[in-house]
Amino acid sequence: MKELLLIIAGSVLVNNFVLSRFLGECPFLGVSKKLETAISMGFATTFVLTMTSVATYFIQFYILEPFGLSRFLQIVSFILVIASLVQLVEMVILKTSPALYKALGIYLPLITTNCAVLGLALLIAIKRYNLIQSIAFGLGAGIGFTLAMALMAGIREEMEFGDVPEALRGVAIVLITAGLLSMAFLGFSGLIPM
């Protein structure tokens, strides 16, 4: 139990997917203009990350490794699984909750190409987690992603009213903010001795 909590805390704070592993920067910069949409995107990604952790666990340890294919078919098969998973999730959400589908909008299919998802799958294979650990890792990664998105969106919403120097307006100041945020998250590395 303690180990699971460590995995979650580790992936949320210490090794935050966005701010320390630098995965999923595209939505982090692209969809963080409004707090509301950023959080929706975070939840959608969390959902897909958790589902992916289960699916890739089975692919990795029941198909790829027994047949010795993990060296060269890992990425291809993971992408395949992630893409179909996102499609499936999209269909299910559309059927069961059109309101949620509308709220997530275009971000749902975009998760397919979110490298945080592929990164999670590859990390699970590297770290050789078991099923429960994989799920915890996926969940933690998702929460960490949502946290980073919400923080960034909150800052950017405030920054709209700030007097940003002409040359830094737009993406430039966002990148600087992301860097500062990332440095702040480095402070968590003392939290858990890994």
Place this chain on the structure above:
Amino acid sequence: MASVMLVSLLSMGGLSLLLGAGLAYASKKFAVETDPRVDAINEVLPGANCGACGYPGCSGLAGAIVEGKAPVNACLVGGPAVAKKISEIMGVSDTGASVERKIARVLCQGGKTEAKLKAEYYGVKSCRAASMVNGGPKGCPFGCIGFGDCAKVCPVGAITMSENGLPVIDEEKCTGCGLCAKECPKFVITLTSVKNEVHVRCRATLKAKDTRDVCKVGCIACKQCEKACPFDAIHVVNNVAIIDYEKCRNCMKCVEKCPTKAITSAFAKRKKAVINDNCIGCTICAKNCPVNAISGEVKKKHEVNEELCIGCSICAEKCPKNAIAMVRGECDIKTGSFSACSVVK
């Protein structure tokens, strides 16, 4: 080696087959019944997602039209052409009452050089924020603040801020979605029909002296426009002139008279009447002309005095032989020289 290839082929092929079959099954199982008309209408809509119709984006409107909540001509941007296509999809006849194209107009000319400031403002660079600080930095409480909230909100980039600190609207690009009018905290922007050419670009209901104190181009309620108007279309109400567009015929008489140039129009493009050889000399036009610009003897071709003609089109409407065309041209009021460039219906 061959076995590795075989295994990878089989495993990947099997995996994709499985996932593909799963998705195919899911798409059947989780199929959501959608009206094909929604997609068809969504195709013909402009796709600007401007929200001028009051629905969240074009797909929102498409859904509302199919449900019968919105009329087929609800899209302001698409205009009659899109309304016609949608009515074909919906299988109803277009009522013909197509929505008149409207565009945004800036009703303030008080830029940096014309309007005085009552204070220096160093806060957040947004009109809405500035308007909350004692009504904004401008001396005139009705004037454009000039931080360009309207330009930021415009979805088609039709608004640019001039060096003088006023929004300039590109009438070609403007789709009449009205987002700028909603955004402006001073209500300086309004939507009016594209046909209206004359505008009172001042909304200040201050007394004449107060207006003059804060702005060079404000309406001072001198009522000269009221007297000049041949059609009773402009009135000074509450210290500011207001045009009744039901009556206004774009004759631009008021523009000529306005001492502060608060009333504007595309003066160089004023219409002029031109009588052609179909004229039978019935004198109806001469009798109806409000400025007596038409002269001629009975049963002889009449002549228009271009210097006097104000382009109100009354003669063209009254002529029984369709002998009068309204021509839009480059005319110089001072010299009276006039070269026709386009015929106006």
